[in-house]
Amino acid sequence: MIPRKLPPLPPIRDLIRVYGLSADQKFSQNFILDKNVTDTIAHHAKISVKDDLVVEVGPGPGLLTRSILDAGARRVVVVEKDTRFVPTLQQLSEASDQRLAFIMGDMLKLDHTEIFKTALSIPNTFPVVSTLEDNMAPQDQQDQDQESPQQRSTIINSEAESSTWPAIDSNNSTIRLLGNLPFGIASPLLIQWLKMMSLQQGIFHANNRVTMTLMFQKEVAERIVAPPNHPQRSRLSVMAQAMCDVKMAYKLPAGVFVPKPKVDAAVVHFEKKAQPLMPGSLDKLEDVARFYFNKRRKTMGHNTNRMAKAAPELRPILDEWMEEGKWDMSMRTQEVSTEQFCALARRLDREQIKIPLT
Numbered sequence: 001m002i003p004r005k006l007p008p009l010p011p012i013r014d015l016i017r018v019y020g021l022s023a024d025q026k027f028s029q030n031f032i033l034d035k036n037v038t039d040t041i042a043h044h045a046k047i048s049v050k051d052d053l054v055v056e057v058g059p060g061p062g063l064l065t066r067s068i069l070d071a072g073a074r075r076v077v078v079v080e081k082d083t084r085f086v087p088t089l090q091q092l093s094e095a096s097d098q099r100l101a102f103i104m105g106d107m108l109k110l111d112h113t114e115i116f117k118t119a120l121s122i123p124n125t126f127p128v129v130s131t132l133e134d135n136m137a138p139q140d141q142q143d144q145d146q147e148s149p150q151q152r153s154t155i156i157n158s159e160a161e162s163s164t165w166p167a168i169d170s171n172n173s174t175i176r177l178l179g180n181l182p183f184g185i186a187s188p189l190l191i192q193w194l195k196m197m198s199l200q201q202g203i204f205h206a207n208n209r210v211t212m213t214l215m216f217q218k219e220v221a222e223r224i225v226a227p228p229n230h231p232q233r234s235r236l237s238v239m240a241q242a243m244c245d246v247k248m249a250y251k252l253p254a255g256v257f258v259p260k261p262k263v264d265a266a267v268v269h270f271e272k273k274a275q276p277l278m279p280g281s282l283d284k285l286e287d288v289a290r291f292y293f294n295k296r297r298k299t300m301g302h303n304t305n306r307m308a309k310a311a312p313e314l315r316p317i318l319d320e321w322m323e324e325g326k327w328d329m330s331m332r333t334q335e336v337s338t339e340q341f342c343a344l345a346r347r348l349d350r351e352q353i354k355i356p357l358t
């Protein structure tokens, strides 16, 4: 059984007409209409036939969705807010050999059980798919190394029996989360997901191995991946790196989007840490990082004294912290490691005392 070829994407001028992708900005979104670009994003997301579930947020006209399907994903759930995309998503779903189901809704408010329910509606009938890498002799593998991510997509193993695809396990699955979202909601959604990770909620439940491959405005992406001592080091770097291993995967100039935005973009790849540095709740780390990064050029000694002045009930703990030499108090905020911030946040979390805002 060979899956039907996905229907071709309508010509760009039709998309512009159908979806109002015009200079008048009826759509305030920026879409990617170049399949090489979306294939490269899917490649960075490490989509594999072995994944239990791929979730794409904000598929829009669905080009990245096509790349996800072309990369061999067998169970894809997409979440889209704008009902104008229902016809394209319907068309893609029908052509996907029942690998794709979609939810119309707002990801910021969506209950993740909806995602699992929808994933379960994807039947276990798709044949075993093997990646070229799985099937190749070493010589072929060498040749294949020269190929593009697109050429490296999947082939169908015609001799394969019906798949032994397991029912999705909300507690022990490999889940890939992808999204090219409006820049305005990409960061709030990331923070929501990092907090859900620390609480092991929704798709981030317990033993799930979750990766996220997400588009941001380039400057935000640089903040997320900034290591200690980097000029872009920020609260977002500390929160993201407490929960995930992060990597700048792919920088995209504004010109690849339609309509062209004023800023460049970049894709960040996140891998949820097996042992997160802030299990339980990320709230205290967020407050601590916010307070210290408010005066990022000041030393840790200066900022720690400032915190003790603003919240005198914290003074004994902070004095003890400084005396025990847990930090070099002459370091500036942006030099402090994620582990060091998490250690203080975990200590302050025990006391249930509110961290001042500034």
Ligand SMILES: C[S@@+](CC[C@H](N)C(=O)[O-])C[C@H]1O[C@@H](n2cnc3c(N)ncnc32)[C@H](O)[C@@H]1O
Pocket: 029, 030, 031, 032, 033, 057, 058, 059, 060, 061, 062, 063, 064, 079, 080, 081, 082, 105, 106, 107, 108, 179, 180, 181, 182, 185
């Ligand atoms: C920047 S467009 C990108 C579309 C497509 N992924 C691409 O790369 O061309 C963002 C998409 O996210 C959708 N979207 C925006 N906010 C959303 C939300 N809160 N939940 C789900 N989808 C959302 C928009 O309707 C739009 O289709």
